Amino acid sequence: MVMKKLINSVDAIVTDTLRGVAAAHPSLRVDFENRVIYRRNAPHQGKVGLVSGGGAGHEPLHGGFVGYGMLDAACPGEVFTSPVPDQMIEASKGVDGGAGVLHIVKNYTGDVLNFEMAAELCADEGIEVASVLVNDDVAVQDSLYTAGRRGTGATLFVEKIAGALAETGAPLAEVARLAQEVNERSRSFGVALSAGTVPAAGKPTFDLSDTEIELGIGIHGEPGRTRTTHREAREIARLAMDAVNDDVPLSGDTLVLLNGMGGTPLLELYIMYGEVAAYLEEKGARAVRCLVGNYVTSLDMQGFSVSVCRLTDELTRLWDAPVETPGLRWAADRPHG
Amino acid sequence: MVMKKLINSVDAIVTDTLRGVAAAHPSLRVDFENRVIYRRNAPHQGKVGLVSGGGAGHEPLHGGFVGYGMLDAACPGEVFTSPVPDQMIEASKGVDGGAGVLHIVKNYTGDVLNFEMAAELCADEGIEVASVLVNDDVAVQDSLYTAGRRGTGATLFVEKIAGALAETGAPLAEVARLAQEVNERSRSFGVALSAGTVPAAGKPTFDLSDTEIELGIGIHGEPGRTRTTHREAREIARLAMDAVNDDVPLSGDTLVLLNGMGGTPLLELYIMYGEVAAYLEEKGARAVRCLVGNYVTSLDMQGFSVSVCRLTDELTRLWDAPVETPGLRWAADRPHG
Numbered sequence A, B: 001m002v003m004k005k006l007i008n009s010v011d012a013i014v015t016d017t018l019r020g021v022a023a024a025h026p027s028l029r030v031d032f033e034n035r036v037i038y039r040r041n042a043p044h045q046g047k048v049g050l051v052s053g054g055g056a057g058h059e060p061l062h063g064g065f066v067g068y069g070m071l072d073a074a075c076p077g078e079v080f081t082s083p084v085p086d087q088m089i090e091a092s093k094g095v096d097g098g099a100g101v102l103h104i105v106k107n108y109t110g111d112v113l114n115f116e117m118a119a120e121l122c123a124d125e126g127i128e129v130a131s132v133l134v135n136d137d138v139a140v141q142d143s144l145y146t147a148g149r150r151g152t153g154a155t156l157f158v159e160k161i162a163g164a165l166a167e168t169g170a171p172l173a174e175v176a177r178l179a180q181e182v183n184e185r186s187r188s189f190g191v192a193l194s195a196g197t198v199p200a201a202g203k204p205t206f207d208l209s210d211t212e213i214e215l216g217i218g219i220h221g222e223p224g225r226t227r228t229t230h231r232e233a234r235e236i237a238r239l240a241m242d243a244v245n246d247d248v249p250l251s252g253d254t255l256v257l258l259n260g261m262g263g264t265p266l267l268e269l270y271i272m273y274g275e276v277a278a279y280l281e282e283k284g285a286r287a288v289r290c291l292v293g294n295y296v297t298s299l300d301m302q303g304f305s306v307s308v309c310r311l312t313d314e315l316t317r318l319w320d321a322p323v324e325t326p327g328l329r330w331a332a333d334r335p336h337g
Helices: A010-024 A085-095 A109-124 A154-167 A172-184 A233-247 A266-282 A313-320 B010-024 B085-095 B109-124 B154-167 B172-184 B233-247 B266-282 B313-320
Strands: A028-031 A036-039 A049-056 A073-079 A101-106 A129-134 A186-194 A212-215 A226-229 A252-260 A285-293 A302-310 B028-031 B036-039 B049-056 B073-079 B101-106 B129-134 B186-194 B212-215 B226-229 B252-260 B285-293 B302-310
Touching: A010 A028, A010 A049, A010 A073, A010 B266, A010 B285, A036 A085, A049 A085, A049 A109, A049 A154, A073 A085, A085 A101, A085 A109, A101 A109, A101 A154, A101 A172, A109 A129, A129 A154, A129 A172, A154 A172, A154 A186, A154 A252, A154 A302, A154 A313, A172 A186, A172 A313, A186 A233, A212 A233, A233 A266, A233 A302, A252 A266, A252 A313, A266 A285, A266 A302, A266 B010, A285 A313, A285 B010, B010 B028, B010 B049, B010 B073, B036 B085, B049 B085, B049 B109, B049 B154, B073 B085, B085 B101, B085 B109, B101 B109, B101 B154, B101 B172, B109 B129, B129 B154, B129 B172, B154 B172, B154 B186, B154 B252, B154 B302, B154 B313, B172 B186, B172 B313, B186 B233, B212 B233, B233 B266, B233 B302, B252 B266, B252 B313, B266 B285, B266 B302, B285 B313
Parallel strands: A049 A073, A049 A101, A101 A129, A252 A285, B049 B073, B049 B101, B101 B129, B252 B285
Antiparallel strands: A028 A036, A036 A073, A186 A212, A186 A302, A212 A226, A252 A302, B028 B036, B036 B073, B186 B212, B186 B302, B212 B226, B252 B302
């Protein structure tokens, strides 16, 4: 083995990752045969079950967001490859507590087709399924793996906020409507300084010179909008935020995810967050809630994405509701000061 | 600017990072002039104040661990450079609630000298200071920046567990004794697949070929024990854990930090954690608590470190106590299932 990855073999990546997740998190239950990560006590009677999934390589998305107040199950595919309908059906059965199941689907052709097929087969078996399609990335209309806009960072917003509403016992139609609203109120844009390396390929997905960056990059190394010369953090933040603001003018209270793509130090993410917060203020908007860190990654890609959700009182309240997952956790009555 | 980092300039890195931290975390108060990150409401009367600090580039260490149940203040130096005594004195004054201050110092020559000088000057001003030296890294005796063993991942254990004890109102001597005990019960070992790039240098700290890894690497790119050929995750885990186990035989209940060095995907860290948990089981030990992720980093270095603390009932209870910081948070009564 020459490619330098911390793996046993390319074929064993997902199995070995699941083994580590199972060992690390007693709050989760891992079905190795069907490749599903569940909340330990799923299903929860009377609660809408939330299922998401997608290719591996974006961790902590989605498996790291399974737990109280967020997802009930996640299905990982191979690296950058959609999970199969059988996984989604198994997960839906496993989380159905009689109140139906919401599928949270990032807009990539493979994921969309497989979740659609799974939803139909679930219906045949008497499980009520609703779906929400996340397509927050303003960078490109259609791309290598997508018809329409890609789903990226806002997936975390949808999973957290819909998950909080589901914990209150809200019915499926209401949880689905809210998930849709979160997606509609959210926009994202990503910038790459270098590509990630897919283990099966063994080399970076694309090449950028020492002076180039790629604007509007997706989470699989698919092409963005354009390449440009590297520049100061402040200017890069402006390029990204202008793209968001051109799509929907920013105002009022916002929730911001300043997301690392996997290979960028937290120090640089904080520098970018400072620039983004200043940009918002300049536009008369405010970042009243935020996350800074690696949440929706692309293997070891260097770069960041910024996602902004224009908040309402309801969304803020549900964002603040307690959550307990490996990747995101806080308590309602958290001590402060 | 040709080096591809998300920065405005090399000189502004720490200032701009602090600006982002201040914007992101209303639970913290940033003193930009003196470069200190405080808990918003510091000092807390009657509570021992915990201060740590070190060069930037290891985020979330230390600033990300300021908050309820952990540090009261952190002083960042320039990248991979010790903070100066003035910062430490200012921080100590700012967190002294009359019960004294504990300095948590990683064993690097610059940090040790500066914290010693600060402690003396604090004493002159009537602030009682105790210090704990963290030196958990079994890789090498003496190295580029250290006499004796280096302080690495166990710093997080010391900060969390001593922080929890301090919240109970325990006196300084007791908090210092416990911090020392946590350090003594902890061991770490790191492995690099590639070096990080210090912004002021503009190129990787060292070069590894496509087939080499470095065993026993520190958190500044300083040399480790040896270089060897890259191999499967299982074998690399064994090399790291053998080094720990040779130093102090592993048994009983342990707390494990499977730490990313900054540029390694979470997916690979979970694979490594699965191997480490299996190794412990083979030795008759158990990982009863763990963290998997980027906690004590080295800019964008690819690789991992593993830290193991042999738990006691007291240490387990204090580890489980609530904590609310940007980088580590959980509640006592967290919902489960």
